[in-house]
Amino acid sequence: MAIRVMAPANIAFVKYWGRADHDLFLPTNSSISMTVSGCSTTAFVTFPTDAKSDKIIKRSISGLVTVLSQEDRKSRALYAQIQRIRNLSGQKGFVTVDATNNFLSDAGLASSASSFCAITGALLIAFGLRGIFDDKKEFSRYVRLAGSGSAVRSVYGGFVEWHKGHSCNTSVAEQLADEHHWRLVDLIAIVQTEKKKHSSSFGHEVAKTSPFFEQRVSLVSDRVVGVRQSILNKDFTQLGELIESDSDCMHQVMRTSNPSLNYWNDGTHKVMQKVFALRNKGVEAYYTIDAGANVHVLCQTNDMLSVHRALKQLDVVSSVVVNGPAQGAKIVT
Numbered sequence: 001m002a003i004r005v006m007a008p009a010n011i012a013f014v015k016y017w018g019r020a021d022h023d024l025f026l027p028t029n030s031s032i033s034m035t036v037s038g039c040s041t042t043a044f045v046t047f048p049t050d051a052k053s054d055k056i057i058k059r060s061i062s063g064l065v066t067v068l069s070q071e072d073r074k075s076r077a078l079y080a081q082i083q084r085i086r087n088l089s090g091q092k093g094f095v096t097v098d099a100t101n102n103f104l105s106d107a108g109l110a111s112s113a114s115s116f117c118a119i120t121g122a123l124l125i126a127f128g129l130r131g132i133f134d135d136k137k138e139f140s141r142y143v144r145l146a147g148s149g150s151a152v153r154s155v156y157g158g159f160v161e162w163h164k165g166h167s168c169n170t171s172v173a174e175q176l177a178d179e180h181h182w183r184l185v186d187l188i189a190i191v192q193t194e195k196k197k198h199s200s201s202f203g204h205e206v207a208k209t210s211p212f213f214e215q216r217v218s219l220v221s222d223r224v225v226g227v228r229q230s231i232l233n234k235d236f237t238q239l240g241e242l243i244e245s246d247s248d249c250m251h252q253v254m255r256t257s258n259p260s261l262n263y264w265n266d267g268t269h270k271v272m273q274k275v276f277a278l279r280n281k282g283v284e285a286y287y288t289i290d291a292g293a294n295v296h297v298l299c300q301t302n303d304m305l306s307v308h309r310a311l312k313q314l315d316v317v318s319s320v321v322v323n324g325p326a327q328g329a330k331i332v333t
């Protein structure tokens with residue numbers, strides 16, 4: 001039986017937006033995230049004897065089954081990843097990769113982070129490269145080349161920094177603290193279930209056209225230091241203020257790029273207003289939003305029930321996904 005690899009998604013506290021090198025998927029800035037427990041992808045690889053080409057099958061929670069096209073831009077890097085890992089192993093033979101998400105795909109919930117990480121892990125195992133899979137830093141180097149930068153951070157559990165680096169060797173992930181360090185809660189208020197309008201790959205390409213791009217890059221190194229510190233010191237107020245402001249900055253860059261990318265909808269605004277209202281009432285909650293309309297609301301365990309209730313009461317919220325910090329990519333039976 002094929003060995004399966006499970007990789008969780010992650011929520012970025014300091015976002016990766018824009019690439020220094022598009023071919024090598026090197027980011028313009030370092031980023032930090034929490035690996036989350038409620039959203040994951042499980043992938044496995046088989047070697048069908050009659051296969052004439054490689055195939056990647058993606059299964060969504062709604063039951064939708066898609067075969068990724070080799071022509072599609074984002075999938076191209078994934079197919080190239082199969083070739084890269086096969087060459088490295090010295091083996092031959094086409095593969096079928098089967099990846100199943102346990103959450104909404106393409107809605108800005110980092111489904112590419114979990115799926116690209118799980119697929120790379122499953123390929124390494126299937127091609128007998130267990131040594132790379134077990135050496136997490138090395139594993140993160142390979143994940144990056146699959147095409148989703150955020151996937152690099154899903155290699156590790158807990159709280160993770162992706163050092164931007166300046167080459168394939170130096171652009172790697174590192175664990176800041178494991179999943180037991182701090183029981184933060186990430187509640188995702190779902191306000192959109194359809195596919196997002198613009199892929200993040202496209203967003204990374206046009207990011208530099210924003211007049212605010214360089215400004216964000218110059219601010220982000222201090223934010224990385226601040227977020228790292230607040231995680232290590234478990235300072236929730238400092239963390240919350242920093243993550244909210246980084247999310248706002250990234251969305252400002254998105255909206256002012258050419259073309260303008262606006263991922264939000266009315267529901268996004270209503271959830272943000274609710275977060276402000278909660279804070280005014282003394283409930284500490286902060287939002288952060290990736291490339292999509294859905295809103296991640298961070299709080300501490302003692303406030304989880306009241307925040308959850310407040311989000312559920314909003315008519316724009318169809319459901320709330322509850323996440324805590326999780327383990328990174330691993331082999332599952």
Ligand code: PMV
Nearest residue numbers: 012016148149150200290291
């Ligand atoms: O990994 P990508 O190429 O899907 O880009 C992810 C971009 C954001 O989710 C918006 C930010 C991040 O750091 O996760």
